[in-house]
Amino acid sequence: MNALSVGSRSRVAGVVAASVRMIRCESPSTDLAAVARSADCVARVGEEILGRPAEPIVTAGRTHLRWRWGKEPPRVLVLGHHDTVWPLGTIDTIPCTAGDRIRGPGCLDMKVGLALAFHAIAALDDPFGVTLLVTGDEELGSPTSRELIEDEARGCAAALVLEAGDDSGALKTERKGRAHYELTFAGRAAHAGLEPHLGANALITLGAAVGVVAALADDAAGTSVTPTMASAGTAVNTVPDRATLTIDVRARTTEELRRVDAAIRGLAPANGDVTVEMEGGIDRPPLDATMTAGLFERARAVADRLGIGPLAGVAVGGGSDGNLTAAAGVPTLDGLGAVGGGAHARHEWVDVARLGDRLALLTGLLADLLGEARR
Template sequence: MRMIDRLREYVEDETPTGAVDALNAFADRLLSRYGELGGTARRVPAPTGDHVVADFPGRGPRAAEAPLLFLAHHDTVWPIGQLQDAMPWREQDGVIHGPGVFDMKGGLVVLETALEQVAGLDHRPVRVVVVADEEVGSPSARELVTAESAGVVAAFGLEPPHPNGDLKTSRRGSSRVRIEVTGREAHAALDPGTGVSAIDELLDQLIAVRALVSEYDDVLCNVGTITGGGRTNVVPGNASADLGFRFVDPETERAVLDAVKGLQPVRRDAVLEVSVMSNRPAWQPSEAADLLLAKVAEAGRSVGHEVGGAAASGAADTNLTGWLGVPTLDGLGPRGKGAHAVHEQVIAASLAERAALVAAIITTL
């Protein structure tokens, strides 16, 4: 099957984060596919959807060497129906459009094709981990990724590359934090003084967070959702916000998160609860990543591709392997643009280019 045809199948099988049945059905598809490719695959149950782990044996004199680890995910940010309503599959002028085509079902197809290409060639073993809740920080997969990275020689992510095709050599740390406020409801006109507005309290807390973040040059903070209240004539008794933080180093990460977790209510009788929903530690630049990039660049030249690398702002499961000290690179998915945007797309020709690069990595590292 052509790479583009398989990619279309995968994109049209919509798998939003949290859609357990859809994700598990896609996991079934991956289990079958990895079996066809000669791997031993298993599912790892999780409440957010099952993860998939597959081991492919090495061949020839390198069969007993430490494996390479490839990290991927099969969830997307798009709800079921996005394909029909707003982002139909479309091929035009060498560009493929569709929900999840870039982030990151294109990467799944790249890896499968590379595994086909190395069949019959000598190479070290390959281990694959495909996560079901990566788009919300992989909260159920952290222990799995940690366990499966033990003993590997290097880890590679199949996330999208930089716009020019460069790989990602480090990533900011990423944490999702929820601030929940409990106030006290009351009639907003007849008895406002007995009420405690959870929304007003939340707003003051968000202002405090902004002031805190402004003390650091390299911290990013995005208030992603706000909920609360119900009627304009009722003092709201509950409110909450989900925030996304990005950090360049673990020291700043600890300082900011400790300060946020230590927030205190401004209003008497307001109750404040701060929880960290997911955390990916900062993966900082390292000599190990530089050395790995040099080897990958050499592999790239063997198939006619120039490979560069640079730091990335976004987070992924490679944050964890890089933080753990495993030599790590990310961005082996196809070139394109529009991750998490309605113009999401990949350059069709880059699918084969990336598959050739991944195959060269498997056979030469």
């Protein structure tokens, strides 16, 4: 395999064509039927490129896909997802187009990354030792695929994650850990005009809790604690007896995640007549630089050999399934997917001019890792 040939115009055209097909098959994470249709589409595209069918894995009604080369424990896990944050019908208002840029819901995050994975593996002389796993619930925090990811990663020498690189093309060598919470405040309803004093206002109690929760952030430590959604009430003239608050937490260290977790779990409502119940917790540990350093240096050497360096690394706040593989003790490198901008935004886009280099880098890194195993 000549890695430089991997980035040829014909192969880039193949990546674009495969991407467009998958983008046009919408896959909102919350719609199981849509995720199943998307899995069928991704499986067809993958089979055409890879020359072998996917193994569907359905967990709690949600469809994931797996391709394996070889019966022995895999050497390299290539990891991606086909679900997106966009509701059905978005493709009608943000149509998929492909010119100098690929546009469309989920193009950057991460249908183009899947197309890169297919074509990179197909370009290998012998992909024996590779497992490609494409999950269907990453945007929800991987509730049904977490165990599958950890099982597939176990015993691997490397996990390569096809999330997008940053806007400059840098690979993601650190990611913050993440926690999510939903607090439900239960009070007592009453007529807001006749006898408001008989009520226990869940909304006022929620409001007091927002300040307490937000104060848990620590900018110096890189810890953010963000109230993200709130709802309350049943009628304009009724003291609300129920209110909900969701909270997003990001931190560089497990210790910080645990500190915030303990504080949220110990939250006492300001009004003793209102109770609070909590759902959620820590769902992704941090991706630490110690788990990416070796692979990043290897990728940088590959990029230099191919003449597509220098390669940079960056620390980011968002989490991915790479957090899970790293926590399982597997060296992990993230951000190997497409380069563009606007992930989760209506202007989401992918730079087609960068696809050749990304394809060559991924293929070269895979070949390097598999070659070491055979030696």
